[in-house]
Amino acid sequence: MAAIRDIEVVVFDVLGTMVDEPGGLRSAVREATGRSEATAADEFVALWRRYREQEQERVRRGHRPYAGTEVLDAEAARLVARHAGVSDPGTVARLATAGRRLPPWDDSVTGLERLARRFPVIGLSNAGRTALLHVNAHAGLRWHQTLSAETAAAYKPAPEVYRLALDSAGCPPQRVLMVAAHAWDLRGAQSAGMRTAYVHRPAGDSPTGSDDFDLRFDGLGRLVDALTGGQVA
Structure with a gap:
């Protein structure tokens, strides 16, 4: 738990991590x-x-x-x-x-809602702005902010995409936690100086033996518990 006590902002990948x-x-x-x-x-x-x-x-x-x-x-x-x-x-x-029209994973809506009570939460996606708008509405995902890689005219893991989130976060990269079900995405976030948390999803990209992410979880609920101390509100 000590490894994530100084996190100020949590950034989530969307496609594959929050929606199926x-x-x-x-x-x-x-x-x-x-x-x-x-x-x-x-x-x-x-x-x-x-x-x-x-x-x-x-x-x-x-x-x-x-x-x-x-x-x-x-x-x-x-x-x-x-x-x-x-x-x-x-x-x-x-x-x-x-x-x-992508469905959320079973724990996405409640997990995001719980976490948003304690932290600013940002969705950072390769999905275009219009697609991302509809994805969030269809899945019922409620963010404090969503950012599309389209703004940078690039795709993750290009560094300029992570810079969008860091600029919005307004704090040092080491106080921003990137959450994803894709190891390649987390490697890109690491290169930008962000902290990283892998959440397993059936359609994700699993870490290799050489990956050194800060945290790994079987589901979103465990990540939320770790960040909030298990508190519901």
Whole structure:
């Protein structure tokens, strides 16, 4: 517990950490394709996510001008639709906005509410501003502030994205805790001088043996307990 007593602001990744992105995309793919079998849906979701990660990496490397997640999701949706044999324009258009309708993990809403009573909480996401607005509304996530990487025209783990949170926090980086289910995200936060807490999620990116994060938790509730001393209010 002593390692986190001096934290002033808590910053959360959103996609995958606070909302079940693969689950939300899976539901949207099943709705669009009419195919209920799990294997087909999982393959289409994997195709979607691979495409978006590939394009985000191209942006990070300067091989493509910045394009927000809604642009990339629309491209990914069209790719999935072609593979699934879906041609109806309205169906494809709705599929393209699947990234706005992602369900929260079971402990996200209550955990965030508890923590927000004691700390300023910031959502820091690669999701574009409009997508992030809808994600938060759909999932019922109530932040003190949300920040989109779109403002920096970059994608995490680019340092300028973490700088958005640090500038808003208004305190030294070592007093800001970054929470994520993705080890790659936490490594980026560490490089920016932030403290780090890994929270396990089924769709996350687990730490390796060489990762040295400040804290690790099985769920959000345990993190909140550690930061608040287990107090409800």
